[in-house]
Amino acid sequence: MQYLEGRRYVVQGIFLLVGLVFATRLFFMQVLDSTYKLAADRNTLQRLVQVPYRGLIYDRKNQLLVTNTPVYDLLVVPREVKGLDSARFCQLLQIPIESLREGLKAARKYSGTKPSPLVQNLSLAERAAIQDNLIDFPGFYTQARMARAYRTPNLAHALGYVGPITPKLLELPKYGRYGAGENVGIAGLESYYEPTLMGRRGVQFKMVNVRGVEKGAFRGGEFDTLSVAGQDLHLSIDxxxxxxxxxxxxxxxxxxxxxxxxxxxxxxxxxxxxxxxxxxxxxxxxxxxxxxxxxxxxxxxxxxxxxxxxxxxxxxxxxxxxxxxxxxxxxxxxxxxxxxxxxxxxxxxxxxxxxxxxxxxxxxxxxxxxxxxxxxxxxxxxxxxxxxxxxxxxxxxxxxxxxxxxxxxxxxxxxxxxxxxxxxxxxxxxxxxxxxxxxxxxxxxxxxxxxxxxxxxxxxxxxxxxxxxxxxxxxxxxxxxxxxxxxxxxxxxxxxxxxxxxxxxxxxxxxxxxxxxxxxxxxxxxxxxxxxxxxxxxxxxxxxxxxxxxxxxxxxxxxxxxxxxxxxxxxxxxxxxxxxxxxxxxxxxxxxxxxxxxxxxxxxxxxxxxx
Missing domain, CATH: 3.40.710.10 (DD-peptidase/beta-lactamase superfamily)
Incomplete structure (x- = not known):
């Protein structure tokens, strides 16, 4: 009997120890670690791809031909869109409602949880005009990227051009690192030297509250990676x-x-x-x-x-x-x-x-x-x-x-x-x-x-x-x-x-x-x-x-x-x-x-x- 009595105390001790571990962990999560409180305000992290600075292009005399300029894209995460006031949204962006419907349809087809581009190539002024109002439209946010700018009116056929990656290209393994709406070289040298010019993408994980306002980096940026700029091309063209x-x-x-x-x-x-x-x-x-x-x-x-x-x-x-x-x-x-x-x-x-x-x-x-x-x-x-x-x-x-x-x-x-x-x-x-x-x-x-x-x-x-x-x-x-x-x-x-x-x-x-x-x-x-x-x-x-x-x-x-x-x-x-x-x-x-x-x-x- 004494043996059985001892076993009972051992079992009780184990349950008590497990309970103390869980209680300590809950106390840490709810009181000491604010990360989980922030995450609770919004059940997902924002994963932001940092598109690197695309390589520049020079002629044989080191005259700059192609450079970069900042533009902004309006992205949408379909699953996060709630109670959208379409008329007000279209008035804010100055786009027809048909464009909004087609854009949302394409975004849903691509992914319900991943961001897709809705409106691209917004200037700094256009982005500023809509940014303060996006708080009323959950699921929409802007992201900066670099677009091509040209210092020459010539050589278009050789230079080629850069444009949004197509769904067909996204299916190919060589474009596995790209996301919908990202730019890719489509023709000419921009296409042939795409791996050289594109550089290496970086990723940032940010915490946001229920209103979509940034609350800082997740875990102090522990999981973030830096982008690496693309390499420049020096052409033989005069x-x-x-x-x-x-x-x-x-x-x-x-x-x-x-x-x-x-x-x-x-x-x-x-x-x-x-x-x-x-x-x-x-x-x-x-x-x-x-x-x-x-x-x-x-x-x-x-x-x-x-x-x-x-x-x-x-x-x-x-x-x-x-x-x-x-x-x-x-x-x-x-x-x-x-x-x-x-x-x-x-x-x-x-x-x-x-x-x-x-x-x-x-x-x-x-x-x-x-x-x-x-x-x-x-x-x-x-x-x-x-x-x-x-x-x-x-x-x-x-x-x-x-x-x-x-x-x-x-x-x-x-x-x-x-x-x-x-x-x-x-x-x-x-x-x-x-x-x-x-x-x-x-x-x-x-x-x-x-x-x-x-x-x-x-x-x-x-x-x-x-x-x-x-x-x-x-x-x-x-x-x-x-x-x-x-x-x-x-x-x-x-x-x-x-x-x-x-x-x-x-x-x-x-x-x-x-x-x-x-x-x-x-x-x-x-x-x-x-x-x-x-x-x-x-x-x-x-x-x-x-x-x-x-x-x-x-x-x-x-x-x-x-x-x-x-x-x-x-x-x-x-x-x-x-x-x-x-x-x-x-x-x-x-x-x-x-x-x-x-x-x-x-x-x-x-x-x-x-x-």
Whole structure:
């Protein structure tokens, strides 16, 4: 019995001890620790995401292009909305009631307990006007963030833009750290370098009372994390050259791309028609975006990266180099200007060597050059011989960075097309085509398609005598130098020794008597320009004009490609535009007679104005 009596006291002691623990804990929670009293006034904590300062963007001369400005968003937590006076709320915010209903519906669909944006991009004055009244509207509060601001009206296609993250993106793992309403890079460099520019988000946990008034950090900020600002981008773009290029193509459709051959750095990236970067920021951004989208001139279309055209006569340079490598022609090989093969638009001397042929852009000459490169007698069957020859030709042409993505630091780059034997087999049938079917490739016409960026890169490759660096916009991130992947040389399938044979003819195009690109000449300034004009046939209207060049010819510092739609001969508008851009870059300004050409270029019929 004494044993049982002892057990009873032990059990009673245990219950008493547990009771004392609970009583002590309740006393601590209700009397000593105010955290739980504050939490009781409102059953949830406010979790505020601290969006970091987005990285800035500079040009090659450290001129600031893109910065940040503070704006405010009105957020809503649907489950916390009680007894909403919709009419008064809409009057306070100056929004239609339909917008309120749609916003609340979207917020509920996203989450009943997480904050969603209702009205974005409020200015400081707009935020101040509503802040004191939000106490009467539980579930609504404002949050500050940084929005993009631009110090340049140019370069919109390359910079891209920042906008609210979409529900589709939120479903992707790579955007797991984002919340509804947060901004994300949507196009251009803002999108490609999003992880670099965004930085690292921070989180603050705040206690609020029943009226929504802050009562301090939860547990003294024990669980808070600091945000880390994004890194800055230092671009290779020359802001002055970019502005000048956009001025030259004002009112036209086309592109200008300039590259430093020694580094692959993109100096300018003009897509016309263009728009200002500010267009896609702030209130009404969605409406302005739709206006651009509906514009028949397609200003949102990134022409240097996405528009693929036949290159025209500029492509003759590549064909000549491939033929030289294959050993089917020599620098002194001559072919007659036989217009029974293909029409020649120039009256010129007998093309007795490659320099004369390039200077006069003789179509029959380059027809015969490519025929020699393709029809090699590798098979007694003429169809199979064409297939084998074209297959080897295509591989060598693609080594110039054509028919493939170059790997520029921008999304949406197009590959273009360098047709293969399989392409024609599928289109025309196996052994149903031969060289006469595809001869238009010899003069840069037909099925071939390249972008403005690729054309500029081809000229950079010739300037370097056979290699190129991947074209890129960003010279450095933060305090770091050039990215390693942009310092790798990419060699063509043509030996370095052959490139010297096409450059004299290119110089004759610009500086020679009767050269087709004479309006790009900078002889008076002691600058030798090596270039090639092109006129691209257009079945839908006036022909397109092209011109590609590099300068100075002896020590190239800029390679450039100009493409202007519906402007006729390349020598009439594209060549002078390139000459002016080269002059602007190498000399810093355009003077004298050349100033007159600026307006003429915009009309696409320069020859008529000159004569």
């Amino acid at each position: 802001a002055e050259l970019q502005a000048y290029g956009e001025e030259l193509l004002a009112g036209r459709r086309g592109s200008i791309v300039a590259i430093d051959p020694k580094t692959g750095e993109i100096l300018c990236f003009v897509s016309a028609p263009h728009y200002t970067p500010e267009t896609l920021t702030g209130k009404g951004m969605g409406n302005r975006y739709m206006d651009l989208l509906r514009n028949p001139d397609r200003p949102l279309f990134d022409r240097p990266l996405m528009a693929t055209y036949p290159p025209g006569s500029v492509f003759k340079l590549v064909n000549e180099l491939v033929a030289l490598q294959l050993g089917v022609v020599t620098p002194s090989t001559g072919f007659p200007c036989n217009q029974k093969l293909v029409r020649c638009t120039h009256n010129h001397e007998y093309p007795s060597n490659v320099s004369i042929a390039i200077k006069n852009s003789c179509n029959p000459y380059f027809y015969q050059v490519m025929r020699a490169a393709v029809l090699r007698g590798k098979s007694p069957n003429r169809f199979e011989d064409a297939r084998l020859g074209l297959g080897q030709w295509q591989k060598m042409v693609k080594s110039f960075g054509l028919g493939e993505k170059l790997g520029v630091d921008m999304s949406q780059e197009k590959r273009g097309l360098i047709p293969s034997p399989e392409y024609y087999d599928k289109r025309l049938g196996y052994h149903r085509w031969n060289f006469k079917t595809v001869y238009s490739l010899s003069i840069g016409q037909g099925e071939i398609g390249i972008t403005g960026l690729q054309m500029a890169n081809v000229l950079a490759t010739i300037a370097n005598h056979g290699y190129y660096y991947t074209p890129h916009f960003v010279k450095g991130i933060g305090n770091a130098g050039p990215l390693a992947k942009y310092r790798e040389r990419h060699y063509t399938a043509v030996d370095t020794a052959y490139f010297k044979y096409v450059i004299p003819g290119m110089q004759e195009v610009v500086d020679g008597r009767g050269g087709t690109g004479s309006l790009a000449s900078l002889r008076e300034f002691g600058i030798s320009v090596a270039g090639k004009t092109g006129t691209v046939q257009n079945p839908h209207g006036y022909d397109h004009a092209t011109f590609a060049a590099f300068a100075p010819a002896e020590n190239p510092k800029i390679a450039i490609a100009v493409f202007i739609e519906n402007s006729g001969f390349g020598g009439s508008s594209a060549a002078p535009a390139a000459g002016l851009m080269i002059e602007k870059y190498l000399r810093g300004h355009v003077v004298g007679y050349h100033k007159r050409m600026e307006e003429w270029i915009k009309y696409g019929n320069l020859t008529a104005h000159l004569h």
